[in-house]
Amino acid sequence: METDDFSTASQWTHVTTEWNNDTTGSNAFEPPPRTVLNLIIGIVLTALTFFGQLLVLYIFKITKKLHQPSNYFIVSLALADLCISIISIPMWTIYSYLNYFPFSNLVCDIWNSLDYAFCVTSIYTILVISLDRLVSLMWPLHYRVMRTHRNVIMALAIVWVISIVWYGTFIFVTNQKYSTPQDRLAPECVTYYVSKPSLTFMNVMLCIWSPIIITVIVYCRIFCIAMSINAQQKSMIEGQGGASKTQAKKKVKNEPSASQADSDDDDDDNISAQTSVTSISQSSSADGSKAQQQQQKKKAAESESDARSRRLNKEKKTLFTVGLLLGGFLLCWSPLGVIFLYTAMTDLELSSGWMVFGYWMGYVNSAMNPICYAIGNPIFKEAIIKIFCGGGKNAKPNIKR
Numbered sequence: 001m002e003t004d005d006f007s008t009a010s011q012w013t014h015v016t017t018e019w020n021n022d023t024t025g026s027n028a029f030e031p032p033p034r035t036v037l038n039l040i041i042g043i044v045l046t047a048l049t050f051f052g053q054l055l056v057l058y059i060f061k062i063t064k065k066l067h068q069p070s071n072y073f074i075v076s077l078a079l080a081d082l083c084i085s086i087i088s089i090p091m092w093t094i095y096s097y098l099n100y101f102p103f104s105n106l107v108c109d110i111w112n113s114l115d116y117a118f119c120v121t122s123i124y125t126i127l128v129i130s131l132d133r134l135v136s137l138m139w140p141l142h143y144r145v146m147r148t149h150r151n152v153i154m155a156l157a158i159v160w161v162i163s164i165v166w167y168g169t170f171i172f173v174t175n176q177k178y179s180t181p182q183d184r185l186a187p188e189c190v191t192y193y194v195s196k197p198s199l200t201f202m203n204v205m206l207c208i209w210s211p212i213i214i215t216v217i218v219y220c221r222i223f224c225i226a227m228s229i230n231a232q233q234k235s236m237i238e239g240q241g242g243a244s245k246t247q248a249k250k251k252v253k254n255e256p257s258a259s260q261a262d263s264d265d266d267d268d269d270n271i272s273a274q275t276s277v278t279s280i281s282q283s284s285s286a287d288g289s290k291a292q293q294q295q296q297k298k299k300a301a302e303s304e305s306d307a308r309s310r311r312l313n314k315e316k317k318t319l320f321t322v323g324l325l326l327g328g329f330l331l332c333w334s335p336l337g338v339i340f341l342y343t344a345m346t347d348l349e350l351s352s353g354w355m356v357f358g359y360w361m362g363y364v365n366s367a368m369n370p371i372c373y374a375i376g377n378p379i380f381k382e383a384i385i386k387i388f389c390g391g392g393k394n395a396k397p398n399i400k401r
Helices: 002-011 035-062 069-098 105-138 140-146 149-178 197-238 245-254 258-262 264-286 290-345 352-376 378-388 392-399
Strands: 019-021 027-029
Touching (some): 035 378, 069 105, 069 149, 069 352, 105 140, 105 149, 105 197, 197 290, 352 378
């Protein structure tokens, strides 16, 4: 039974080789093919992920418009991916290239614990970003009160602490319980919980499939609410000329708007629109001219329409960015989730090449996230253009606005 457990564990953890007994009875590792390709992929992916996250953090630092609590989630995601680029990907690259683990069992357990913790933190931060957008759409007024610097930092700290403590404990305890001293002599880095299908199923559901399913449901809900708001506001803009100003103001105020709760610019839009309406009432009481009243009402209506249009555009861009993050998340983590579920629910074994592929795809997600910001967030896009396309000395002051 111990031999079977060791065989199963060796296959479904950080492995790129299989433990073989040759005809003479001595243990040896057979060099897998494409080890040079693994090295190249690891170096390129490490560099892209590392410098991509540094760029995100640098843009956040120099762009005052991003210094809002809701953008702390992006900072947390960048920090988790930065840790993956510093610890997880390089260690995996060394292991897959050398075809054996050159460090001690303690280093192996620490690496596995941190690798799982950083990856799960990155995954759950994407889930938290989706939940943040949903709350801002459904309860904008409560969201504005709840979304303080302290509350956001506490929420992110909870995600980090739970991930590190849980996987630090889980990896060390299961490795001690399900391995033998002879198993630990092999030059492999193994997480032995995978020899137990029930634990494998629980872990893959907890760290991959649960956040995937919840994030998809949340995003669908966000999409439906955003489309509903979009349709309502468009109809209001088109029928603004015939609608009473007071009713229009009431309707806009009661509508849940993510960007309204999320951006100081929208406050300025609302203030300017309300100021225009106030000026109408003051002017109409002092001046009985109907022509002037109609002209000022027309200007106020245009001001409110412009404010609503800006909010609509911002909501669309926010939805697009969340959609990009979700798409990258599904594309990169689903293969590993399927592989783990397959081995947990069946007695069939797959070659170690599938596991290598699954891990590389999971790490690719960390490199993709900055690209999602650059494509979906206009502030990030503008900052990147100013940094790399001749902004020069004026780039920094122009970004700080």
